[in-house]
Amino acid sequence: MPNTIQSYLSDLKGKTVAVIGIGVSNTPLIKLLLRAGIKVTACDKARRADFGGLAEELESLGAELRLGPDYLKGIDQDVIFRTPGLRPDVPELLEAQARGSVITSEMEVFFQVCPCHLLAVTGSDGKTTTTTIIAGLLKEAGYHTFLGGNIGHPLLPDVADMEPDDWAVLELSSFQLMTMDRSPEIAVVTNLAPNHLDVHKSMEEYIDAKKNIFLHQGQGGKLVLNFDNEITRSFAPLARGQVIPFSRREALSQGVFVRDGAIWSATAEGEREVLPLDGILLPGLHNVENYMAAIAAVEGLVPDDLIRRFAASFQGVAHRIELVRTLDGVRYYNDSIASSPSRTIAGLNSFQEKVILIAGGYDKHIPFDVLGPEVIAHVKQLLLTGDTADKICDAVRGCPGYQGQPPISIYEDLEAAVQAAHSMAQPGDVVLLSPACASFDRYKNFAERGETFKKYVYGLD
Structure with missing residues (x-):
């Protein structure tokens, strides 16, 4: 088995390669393979218009693009690089493996x-x-x-x-x-x-x-x-x-x-x-x-x-209890990375005072029961948005210790929730975006959600 990058790439020459997913992790891989003279089919469920100039760039380097809903149909290359978000047991990969394809990944x-x-x-x-x-x-x-x-x-x-x-x-x-x-x-x-x-x-x-x-x-x-x-x-x-x-x-x-x-x-x-x-x-x-x-x-x-x-x-990593701005004595924190209840609980426990919490997002089918007691103990106002707003609301209201505090409000989108938080916040308060959910209901990833939150916060006056 090749144990250097040079020997690995040399071993791939003459073989057909498919790379599933044209994203952050796989785009450099696609370019590496193409520049080594390897025939690459780049597959992604997104449509061509979603990639802007990247589609033309990859084609200019020699890639064949297979885009859209049928991106996995008939995949049969000698070596197939799986994107991490795609399960290894989807039927198309299992069928390709049965025909002799090697399924691997960049990592x-x-x-x-x-x-x-x-x-x-x-x-x-x-x-x-x-x-x-x-x-x-x-x-x-x-x-x-x-x-x-x-x-x-x-x-x-x-x-x-x-x-x-x-x-x-x-x-x-x-x-x-x-x-x-x-x-x-x-x-x-x-x-x-x-x-x-x-x-x-x-x-x-x-x-x-x-x-x-x-x-x-x-x-x-x-x-x-x-x-x-x-x-x-x-x-x-x-x-x-x-x-x-x-x-x-x-x-x-x-x-x-x-x-x-x-x-x-x-x-x-x-x-x-x-x-x-x-x-x-x-x-x-x-x-x-x-x-x-x-x-x-x-x-x-x-x-x-x-x-x-x-x-x-060390000041930390963006989107992880990141202080965005202090306005009129109110501190606004971006914890968009908090895509699970346990992560939001950790964020709530980072503050001595009760916070105004903005939460909700894509449903990963994780129970929110554990969030209820922590919200009651650490939150003065709960502002919910996204696909899971009702589920989180039910989890908090159904908690045995809930007696109407904190008040819970549901908003159409993140911008409306930020505006509401701004309206109700008093000097000394903390407004915390810590969603307890992934971002995929409205955003492509947690970073885009966090940057959007920061834009709304910077726009407050």
């Missing part, structure tokens, strides 16, 4: 040919921030570091620039992990809660996909697990290598934990204080957990003083 090939150290992060919440912190720490420590994966940057086109001592730091989704048969040198699982049940057949399938981040490690592998989460804690006996737990709730004889207002690390050499909690610029207990996971992952690679300097200045 699977990257793991096959990556020449440097691999560190990967998955989980239901906190993946992007934890991945970004880890990459930042390694970079500050002097390592040549590549950041990519589900975070939005494909790394396969960067392989030629990687050296053995470099680090590739990846965020991996359950969809990317479903068919993975390799695991990184260091694996991190931040937490697990119900998510993506609109695509996964069950919670069990979702959990099993996440396990692939570590199941293929050898004895030299390292697995970082959240021991406060019952599901991720249960992964420990399955690990072949070293398990490094982290816990905010209990002191650990080995691992990373919180004590006396600081994050501590316990190793075979003893205990040491690594990072005071008041030295973390990012708000919220969930960001304490993100730093704990990162500290466990870079143990032995990054000095503690560098971790402290980094935490004091």
Whole structure:
């Protein structure tokens, strides 16, 4: 099996290749294959008009485009790259596989040919921030570091620039992990809660996909697990290598934990204080957990003083409790990344005061029951919009502790909800967009939703 990008591309010459999905992760892959002289059919359910000049650009490089509702019909190329959002067991892929097609993905090939150290992060919440912190720490420590994966940057086109001592730091989704048969040198699982049940057949399938981040490690592998989460804690006996737990709730004889207002690390050499909690610029207990996971992952690679300097200045990632604006004493925060109830609960717990919460969006078939008590405890006004507005409303009103507080209002769209929040907010209030749902009912992704929210907030006067 080819183990360098050059040998892999050479092996593809003379074969036909299909790439399913002309999006952020696969467009650079398509261009890489075309420039290597490989015949590529680029497939996407979107129509030609949706791609603007990209369709012409890919055709000028030699791609054949198959677009629209029948984009999978008769797919039979020798090698088929699956987009992460497409289940591997759709009938068209199974039929192609039965005829001899090899089904793979950009990430699977990257793991096959990556020449440097691999560190990967998955989980239901906190993946992007934890991945970004880890990459930042390694970079500050002097390592040549590549950041990519589900975070939005494909790394396969960067392989030629990687050296053995470099680090590739990846965020991996359950969809990317479903068919993975390799695991990184260091694996991190931040937490697990119900998510993506609109695509996964069950919670069990979702959990099993996440396990692939570590199941293929050898004895030299390292697995970082959240021991406060019952599901991720249960992964420990399955690990072949070293398990490094982290816990905010209990002191650990080995691992990373919180004590006396600081994050501590316990190793075979003893205990040491690594990072005071008041030295973390990012708000919220969930960001304490993100730093704990990162500290466990870079143990032995990054000095503690560098971790402290980094935490004091790192302002976070866009769309993750991002302060947009302070207007008339009211702070407006964009937490559009919160596409599940557990993520919104973490956002609510980041503020000492009760917030004006804007929530609702695409229905991923995740129960909202857990959201009810947290909304009652942390929200002064609940403003709902999107496809799930009625479901969230019913979940809160049906909560045993609900006695009419907070008041709940439903709005036609996000703009109307922002205007309503502005009208009711008083100096000292916090307005928080934290939808508890995906964005696909109105927007192409969470980033577009967040940017739209920011536009509306900047337009207030």
